[in-house]
Amino acid sequence: MVQKNIVWHKSVVTKTDRQILNNHKSCALWFTGFSGSGKSTLANELDVQLHALGMKSYVLDGDNVRHGLNKELGFSPKDRVENIRRVGEVAKLFVDSGQIVMTAFISPYRKDRDQVRKIFDKTEFIEIFIDCPFEICEGRDPKGLYQKARKGEIHDFTGIDSPYEPPIEPELTINTEQYSVREAAKMIIGYLKLQGII
Template sequence: MTQQNLIWHPATITKKDRQKLNGHKSCALWLTGYSGSGKSTVANELDRQLHAMELQSYVLDGDNVRQGLNRDLGFSQNDRIENIRRVGEVAKLFVDSGVIVMTAFISPYQKDRNQVRELFDADEFFEIYIDCPLEVCETRDPKGLYQKARNGEICDFTGIDSPYEPPSSPDLTIDTVNFSVNEAAKEIVAFLKTENIF
């Protein structure tokens, strides 16, 4: 079946209907940064804080998604591009369902992040740069991946033998060197309030 044989089936219940039921707007928070920068940790703390506020939220984590939906993808440039494309489409579905979705993916290429942004309305997508220098991420090395990359046990590792392009103009920058996880999540909550998400 080709694309020309597909017709979008309109939903009876709209995104605005779901947002009204939830009592808040929905959006995608795209957390990007090096491995070990704190993306997943911050996303999960943010999820906890939003849940405590009785808001509908969910975390799409890079490692978790690669164990299911994207298990067929490796870490070549083309596979990374496809990984982000798929996650962008899934995040869009979450936003359509009325949920605040956080994505914790290295997503090293600015072009790919820009293409994901284009899937959303202007007030529904926020690129959040989890800013932590590579040398700090490497000292953290929570999964032991930097050491494996340095030892040549894994290749195409971001920051070692594969590039990372920091956001050129992120909607928000979070410093995970000088601020705690709790403080970082609170800063994002405050940002969401200024954007009138809730």
């Protein structure tokens, strides 16, 4: 529902002002892939490397967001859509604050990711497909979720009884079976430098 009588209040200090102060541009790095593909691990390693370079960054992790902002949402298709919509809006605020924000969410539906992309300036949304073979992700099963899904204890689990739609043209594709976490983070750093973000 569209709210009436609400007007966006522009900040006196602009995004550009914050970027100049930070000495780098801001963007959203949207990590997508199966559970167990390494999204959160890679996002946090990248956060460490950016911090070491003096960059302002933050990780929005799927589980962490569901502890607070999205705690009432389940994993039905409708709730997944709303989960990603909210995360996109929060990520946009981080970008407006002049930071590099990393989002580590399965975000299984292509349409939802494309809708989030539309709320950002063209150069400020970077989709990163964590392309790890499904059987490797299930074999890792760091949280025991695949095992529970196979037993029928979890429903609407991506890759088991709910689909995953990989990106068609992501800005970056990283195979976490092929590269170490540190190597993958360095690849993203290199991309950010190439794009003039850092």
